[in-house]
Amino acid sequence: MKSMAKPVVIAVVNHKGGCSKTTTAVNLASSLATGNVEMGIKARRVLLIDLDPKGNVATTFGIDKRTLGPTMNELFKGGIDGTQVSLNQCLLGPGNLTQSMKKSWRKHNPEKKRGPPKEIAINNLWILPADLDLSGVEIDLATRFGREARLKSVLVQAEEHFDVIIIDTPASLGLLTTNALTAAQWVLIPIQAEFYALEGMGQLMNMIKDVQKAVNPDLRLFGIVLTMVQTRSKLCETVTEQARKYFGDRVFTTQIARSISIAESPLEGAPIVIAKKPNKSNPASQNLWDFAKEADLRIQRIQGN
Numbered sequence: 496m497k498s499m500a501k502p503v504v505i506a507v508v509n510h511k512g513g514c515s516k517t518t519t520a521v522n523l524a525s526s527l528a529t530g531n532v533e534m535g536i537k538a539r540r541v542l543l544i545d546l547d548p549k550g551n552v553a554t555t556f557g558i559d560k561r562t563l564g565p566t567m568n569e570l571f572k573g574g575i576d577g578t579q580v581s582l583n584q585c586l587l588g589p590g591n592l593t594q595s596m597k598k599s600w601r602k603h604n605p606e607k608k609r610g611p612p613k614e615i616a617i618n619n620l621w622i623l624p625a626d627l628d629l630s631g632v633e634i635d636l637a638t639r640f641g642r643e644a645r646l647k648s649v650l651v652q653a654e655e656h657f658d659v660i661i662i663d664t665p666a667s668l669g670l671l672t673t674n675a676l677t678a679a680q681w682v683l684i685p686i687q688a689e690f691y692a693l694e695g696m697g698q699l700m701n702m703i704k705d706v707q708k709a710v711n712p713d714l715r716l717f718g719i720v721l722t723m724v725q726t727r728s729k730l731c732e733t734v735t736e737q738a739r740k741y742f743g744d745r746v747f748t749t750q751i752a753r754s755i756s757i758a759e760s761p762l763e764g765a766p767i768v769i770a771k772k773p774n775k776s777n778p779a780s781q782n783l784w785d786f787a788k789e790a791d792l793r794i795q796r797i798q799g800n
């Protein structure tokens with residue numbers, strides 16, 4: 496089935512390391528793809544792109560990076576060194592992801608003979624994985640014409656097939672992040688609720704302005720989400736207040752709490768929004784689903800449906 500409207504492309508960006516970019520990207524992509532009838536989130540066809548050489552996105556789904564075929568790297572190089580792979584050849588689809596998550600579940604729960612619960616599965620989600628070689632691509636591209644638009648040109652192949660495309664980026668404002676900002680229409684910025692959190696924001700906003708001026712005038716702020724929030728902490732309240740002052744209603748009402756189950760979920764080999772049903776016993780999953788609900792409303796507004 497093909498999508499009618501053009502996909503909404505969201506880059507998850509913050510050059511500060513460890514502020515929850517990958518966690519936010521993976522769980523948002525998984526919730527939007529799964530949908531949730533009770534919460535009124537309709538399932539969408541989602542492509543999740545890893546632009547970080549660390550390749551954490553694949554790991555989150557329990558995928559062994561050594562088993563990957565062609566990845567982002569080959570796509571970026573396409574046409575430069577003669578090899579030309581298609582986007583389709585590099586994608587891992589819902590079947591692969593489900594299989595891999597079930598395998599991880601069995602590995603981590605060897606005592607549970609009945610096997611993984613039926614929730615450990617996903618429809619509608621495709622990932623475009625990355626691996627370490629991608630850092631070399633950044634250097635390779637540095638002197639090439641049109642270097643910031645490589646991803647944008649690759650995504651032309653995705654246009655008809657997805658409703659939403661989410662791009663995870665590395666903790667830098669280098670060429671890979673520039674590629675994400677050139678290919679996207681929207682920027683989602685996770686901010687860790689801590690004292691220095693807003694310090695690098697000026698630099699990031701300047702970069703967004705530069706990209707808008709030079710190559711992508713349509714680029715806009717999708718939202719700011721506060722992450723790793725510890726409730727009842729004065730510091731978090733201060734950061735939230737400051738974020739609201741600068742970014743107004745672009746700041747999501749839902750804040751992602753710091754939670755050990757979010758930190759541990761990559762070990763289990765499935766994003767927490769899939770592994771744990773959103774309810775009172777699984778507040779971390781509920782929290783990320785509430786965020787997805789807010790994001791879904793913004794996407795609906797963008798798509799006019």
Ligand SMILES: Nc1ncnc2c1ncn2[C@@H]1O[C@H](COP(=O)(O)OP(=O)(O)OP(=O)(O)O)[C@@H](O)[C@H]1O
Nearest residue numbers: 512513514515516517518666723752753754757758
């Ligand atoms: N809400 C949270 N509560 C507790 N731990 C979290 C939360 N969000 C993320 N983490 C953990 O913090 C670490 C950093 O998160 P993540 O990898 O998502 O950040 P990142 O911004 O993508 O990092 P990098 O800049 O290195 O790519 C990970 O170990 C992750 O499991």
Ligand SMILES: [Mg+2]
Nearest residue numbers: 516517547551
């Ligand atoms: Mg990351």
